[in-house]
Amino acid sequence: MKSKLKFAYILFRNVLIIFLLLEIGLGIFYSYHDESGIDGNTERIIASGAFDGLEDETVKEIFRELRQQDMQWEPYLHYRFKPMNGKHNTIYENGRRKTVNLSLKDSATALKIFCFGGSTMYSAGARDAHTIPSELSKLIHTNFPDQNVEITNFGCHGYTRATENIQLQRELIKNNIPDIVIFYDGVNEVISAHQNNEAGLPSNGYNRKKEFKLAHNYKKRIKLMITSSNLYRFITTLQRKLFTNSAYIQLGERSDALATDIADTYVGYVKISKSLEDNYNFKVFNFLQPVIYSKENLTEAEQGYFRDQQYYENLYDLSYETVRKNSLMKNDSTFIDISDVFDASDKTIFSDFCHTGELGNQLVAARMFEYLKPELTPKTTETVIVPETEQLTKINN
Template identity: 30%
Template sequence: MSVQVSYKKQSLIFVLGLLIFLSAVEIIFRSYDYFEPNCRFIESDVYAEISFDLKRDICIGNDKVVWNNSPLYLIPDQHFKTINVNSDGFRGDELQNNPDYRIFIIGGSTIFGAGSTSDSTTISGYLQEKISTQFPKYNIEIINAGIPKAYSFTESNLIKNKLLEYNPDLLIIYDGWNDLINDYEHYQDSGDYKLMDQIIRLIRQGDYVTPTLLLKWYFNYQHDNINIISFNPSNIEQKVSLWSDAWLDICNLQSEYDFKTVIMIQPIVGTGNKFLSPEEQQYFLHYDHESKNRYYQLYADALPKLNSICTATYDLRNVFDSFSETIFYDSGHVGDFGNEIIAEKIYEKIIPIIIKDIPN
C-alpha cells in the first residue's frame, strides 16, 4: 500500500515539476519574443523608420489572422491593432449599403497587405484615398479581397462563389507571383494544402509562444544555411495556361453579370529595371530570381490573349523602375511605400474606366 502511495506521489511530483519547468520556459520565451518578434521581415530596411512597438503589432497581426482553406476565404470579424477583417470577410471597414460604384481588388497576401502598418496603407487603402479625392461627389467603394495564399484558382472561385453576389462594377486582378511558385499538381488545392503548413499555421495562431519560437529558429536556420532556393520550372507552360484560362472564364461572365475586369501582373524582386538595393540583391540571389523571373515572362506573354476578352490587361512588373531604395522585404512583398506606388499606377490605369462608367 505504501509503495503504491509512494508511486502516486512520485508521479504527481514529476507532473508538477514538468508543468513548472514548461511554465518557466514559456515565461523566458515570452520575454525573448517581446524583444525579438516572430517575423523576419521586420528586420528589413523597409521598416527602418517604424517604431519597435508598431513592428511588433504588424508581426502579431500577420501571425494571428485566420482563413479557411477549402474554399479559401478570410474568417470574418477579426480585429488586431494593424489588421481588421470586417463581417463580410474582407480586410478593412464594413461594406457600404448602396455605393455608386463598387470595385473589388483581388489577389494574394500582397493585396491583403501582409506587412502593412494599417488597413489604410494597403494597396486598396491607398487606392480608396486617391479615388475618393478624385470623385468627391460619388460614393466609390474599393474593397480589399486579398487573401494570403490566394492564386488564380482560389481567386476565380472567390469571384464566382462570393464576390458576384455583391454586384461589382469593376474587378481588378493583381497576381502572378503565387501562380508562378505554386505546384502544378496542387493547382486545385486551396490554401495550405500541405499538412505541415497547416500545423505551422495553427501553432502560430495559438497563445503558446514556445513552439512558435522553436519554429522561428528552425526556419531562420534553414534560411541562413541554404545559399539558393532553386526555382522548379516543371510544367510552367501548363501553369500559365491554367492561370490564363481561369481569367478567361471570369471575363466571359462580364456581360451576364454587368461588370468589367482588369488583369494586372504584379512585380516581384528583380522584374523591370529597378536598381536593386543590397538587401534586394540578397533576395534576388537567395530565391533564384534569375530563373524565376525568366519564366515569369510567360505570364506577361499571355496578356494579349486575355486582353481580347477582358476589359484591359497591364504588366506592372516595372512599376518600381525609377526607385533605388529598398522596396521589397522578401521575394515579392512590399511595405507601405511600395503599396502607395502600386496604388498610384493602378489608379492611372483604371481612371478612364471609372470616368466612362459613372454618370456625368
C-alpha cells in the same frame, strides 16, 4: 512474468513523462524563439528603410499583429481570416480587411470595386489606411470627389487566382454584383506551384491532403501528432543544421516545364473571369504583380532578400514571360503587366521577396488608378438639337 510487466510499465511511464517534459519545455522555448524571431526580422526590415517615416515601435506593432492573425474554415476556399480588431490591422466579421472608403456616400447606390489577391492585396505589413485598396480610395476621392465609390478588400494570405475566382462567383450568386473587379496576381501562383510541384493547386494544399479523413485513420492521427510535435521540430532542425549548416529547409529550383504550366493555368483562370465579366456586365482588370526578381534597381537590403529566396527566380521569370507572350494576353486590354512599377525607384520597396512597404502600395495603387480612370469618369449625355423645321415635319407626319 509480473516483474517483467511491471518493468515495462515503469519504462513506458518514464519515457512518456520525459517526452511530455521535453515537449512542454521545447514548446516554451519555441514560443519565445518565434516571437523574438519576428521582432528580429522586423529589425532587419526597419534597417532596410522600407518603412522610413514610421516609428520603429509602430513597425513592430504592425508585424506583431500579422503574427497574431488566425484563420478559420471556409467552404470552397479552405480558410479565411478570423475577425481582428488590431491597432493597425482590422478584419471584419466577414473576414475582409478594413478599407478606408473616403468616397463612400451610400452603399446601396455606390459604384462597387472588388479587389482580389493574396497577402499582397491584403497588404501585409501596412496599416489599414495604407493598403493598396485604401490608397486607391484616396486617389479616387481626390480626383473624383463627387463619385460615390465603395472598395472591398478580398485579399487573404496565400490565396491564388483559382481561389479568387471562387470568391467572386460566391458574391455573384448572392447577387452582390460589382462594377469593377481587380485581380492582383502572380506571387502565389508560383509559390503554390513550388510547394505542390504542380500548378493550379491551393497554397498549402499538401497540408489539407494530410488532414483528409484524419478522424477515421489512427495512423494519420499518430503521424500528424508526431510531425507536429516540438520534439520532432527540434530533431529535424538539428539534422538540417548538422548536414546543411542551416536551420531552415533548403528549397531547390523547380523545372522550367512547371513555369509553363503556371502560365497556362493563370491564363485559364483569366478566361473564366472574362466569361463572368460578359455575363454580369462588370469590368475586369488583371494586374500581373511585381516581385523582387522584376525590380530593376535593387537596394542593398533588397539584394539580400533576392539571395535568400533565389530558388523562386526561374519560375517567376519564365512563367511571367510565358504569360506576356500568350496570344490571348497580348490582345486582351484587361491584362496589364505592372511588374515594372518599381523600376524608377531607387528606394527600398520590398520587405521580403514579394511584400512591399507602404510606399510600394502607393505606387501600385497609382498605376492601377491610371487604368481605372475611364471607368470612373462620369458619362456625359449629349443633347441633340433638332432643327425647328424638322420638328414640324415630324409633328405633321
